[in-house]
Amino acid sequence: MDAADGIAQAIALRGDRIAAVGTDREIRRLAGPHAEVIDLGGRTVIPGLIDTHIHAIRGGQSYAFETYWHEGETTSLAAGLEQLRQTALARGPGKWVAVTGSWHPDQFVEKRAPTSAELTALLPDNPAYVQYLYDYAVVNARAIEVLGLERADTLPAGVRAERDAQGRLTGRIVGAIRPLSALFGRILAQSNVDAKASLATFFGRLNSLGVTALIDPTAGPGPAYDPLFALWRENRLSLRVGYRIPTMVAGNEAEWFRNTLAYLPPFLGDGKLRFLGPGEMLVFGMDDGVKMGPGFQPDAKDRAELLKVASFAASRGYPVEIHAYTDDAASAILDVFEEVARTHDLGKLRWAMAHLNTGKPETFRRMKALGLAYTVQMGPYFEAGAIGHANDHHVAESAPPVRLALRQGLKVAGGTDATRIGIPGVWRALEFHVGGYAIGKAVRRREDFRLTRLEALRLYTANAAWISFDENARGTLEAGKLADLAVLDKPYLSVPVEEIHRIRSVLTMVDGKVVHAEGGFAGLKGR
Template sequence: MRKLLAILVISCWATSAHAQKADLVVTNAKIVTLDPASTIAQALAVREGKIVAVGGNDAVEGLIGPATRRVDAGGRTIIPGLIDSHIHAVRAGLTYATEVNWIGAKTIGEAMERLRQAAKARPASWIIVAGGWSELQFAEKRRPTLTEVISAVPDNPAYIQLFYSALLMTPKAQQALGISADQLPAGITAERAASGETTGWFNGSIVSISALFDRLPRPNFEENVAGTRQFFTELNRLGITGIVDPGGFSIYPGHYAALQKLWREKSLSVRVAYSLFAQNVGAEFEEYKTLTPFLPMGFGDDMLRFNGIGERITGAMYNNNAPDAATKDKFLEIVRWAAKQGLTVTIHWQEDKSVHQLLDLYEQVNKETPIAPLRWSIAHLDNTSPETLARMKALGIGWTMQDAMYLGGDRIVAQAGEAARSMPPIVTALRAGVHVGAGTDAHRVASYNPFVALQWMLDGKTVGGLPTRGPDETPSREDALRLYTVGSAWFCFDETRRGTLETGKLADFAILDRDFMSVPVEQIGGTASLLTVVGGKAVYAADAFASAK
């Protein structure tokens, strides 16, 4: 009996010891942990999706067992997985497999070649560029002409959107939509040359252009799934492991089915926290009250989680710098209800001169229900003032800051002049103690590339090379990286679980193809990941690390 008991004890000990070995060990790295001490480590170990050791190579040796996957980083830099605090990624994924993007195209010729390749792959189908580009990225410093687009795709209806302000439609596209220069949807106007002839370009607002976009043919469900998978893999290639998604125009409840399918299959490669964006103008409160009983705050898991409402709460308050009393009352009714429901609220706001209209209402709500624990946030607000930041800090409101000035800074400088040198006031916000998360607002108005955004945070230059933000508002490399990691994690209640590489945190990280901390700033925008890991699982691997996936 004693012999049998001893055998059982030894067997249990051996099983326990084996179970304590790491699933994954990475060694010979430069690990930018972003912990409070700014530690640079050499190795880390992962077990059951979490980091169990960080330190020198010797710190992980005892955790290596027969089943442990070993990765030699070869001296490369590892950073925490990047988290975009404001990106319309769910919507982008729906159409990624069927759209053309001009992100990174340096000439009109290159952009036209992308159209030609899309037409070749999908003869006679719609060619759609939904945004994410600026004419200043092209060497020609202009928009493509109707003639150039027709020459590239003569047999396809083509729709090309520039931000939310302009779009080009070829005659085939106009015909398919039942549109002509003399018969346009509300809010859309035709651009005309000096001769009076139409140019093929049309102007509009975010509301009118979004309404027109809704009339374009939609990809089917299988294309939604394929596009979402492809887009998230593209985000992984750029070191992104998490997103906070504010919904957006043209995305309705049924459009989340592709995302949910990948989640059910456990094949999501990006952690998603998403909000509900009001689609039914005039009936927003009813919409929220109908949908949220099925989505209590925080509903979901580590890969897919409901994160409240926004970024449009009511249509009447959206982009409204002078809301009347009735508009504010309706808005107040909804946000007061949201606070009582424990919901996070994020809102789109552009101008500091009018943000007092919003903060006055939030202060009213806060008297009844403290909102600081709910992590409400304001998106955009590039020209925010120290006074506004102080009010936000007092309320516990965070700021999701994007690189809108990378593509649009030339226009903003022309309008704002010297004031643009402090836009956005990143350093001032950090000194004020406001929670700040970095992001892009992609993909219709910006590139989704986080390293382009990080480079812009450090050099303040637009895509056309114009310096804008001055040194007083330029963060350090480490601070910029923190905004894109643990800073963004705050907006989905995860700053204690991810965003830094410390023992006990979720194992989300990326091995980079260059050292973010030391390469010339102008090279940061070209950075890519060689191996991206989410919860200890390799979700993207370049050839050098293919065996790790």
């Protein structure tokens, strides 16, 4: 993944660095009497994957608790319900079971979500919670009882339990990002999950997919970061984590950031854990959530508050990533950033705008003029149908508009937005960029908006390293860079497009140390 998209035969590692890349003959000449030679059998080696936008800190802490209905693994609702039943049997009566995002009814042969009645019949003794993205959740009778939903004051603000015409609870709970996250947090608190162990397991899962680094844009309140910090102190991080901090107050966000970040300079940390700066949620009123269509218009007060926050971040030299699902939100944010740019060079700070599923050419032109980057996620993989309904099918067939950004010369880096909307591990996102099919093949991206395999891979390697100012240390396989790499079980450049999401790593290295190994390479684990 160097600038020339070069392909080599062999690689030499010395300590935590890449010593050389070249032909078999060239590299064998470097091998001294104590060198270890690992024959990969012609397998593909890539730079370690970097997910620049994944809610791994929060999602990882509940990874061992949740049941997952990822497309390709759970193809029918009946099979998904059976997964829940088996989980309930293993945990015993009274224990929660939950599916919390990253699935869509279109992936099932039944083309629908489960009903509360189905969950009740299948799981009479276990409270069950099934969340669809950040739109709604379905619960069974036992969950209604445990959560006390008959009382109107038991749910977090912003969450509503639906009732039918007779006033009876339907088992359907409607909310948005923060309210549903707060509700699931209550469920998790009742389940005695070992958050640190779950997070370590999740990071190991990412390693098995070839992921060697990530950036978390927001994990929530301060205590949510404690399990991550504990793993770091114990030298148990198996990948590199960059993290950002969102505002935790609505109103006077600038003062909150000034106080909270007073002792946190940008890039504080080391090679395994590093603080980057403010992330995603900078001002509550400037955040359009998961709005699909036009019409977002923040008021003057919120725009003024963003100006204060952005000016503070620029003056302190923080790299910033801000959330904008729609072009309207992006346009409002750019109005503010253009004012900040009169006194600060934002290009040097590598500020980025995330999501931008309905971005227009003029918006990307304005971003380019400011030196902003675009961090793209896989929301439209799940939401293409909703984007089409809220706009028109042409918008859905171009979402996310990576090609428009590339045409304007923007630096584009890739994320997944896992674990609620995206699927962790990057490979499903890569398949989406290359093949263009949304979940269930309900919508397909226009051919001229799809990416080549190398273009797509660059988003999650070289460009992803650039976002965190690490392009000289990692992101490509070149001499002198850190030995972060993955050996794949299938050839990414030639495997059928529809098989890309099935690719796994058989050997993953971070700093030249083996953090994942399987099959014939299992003996190398921990070396």
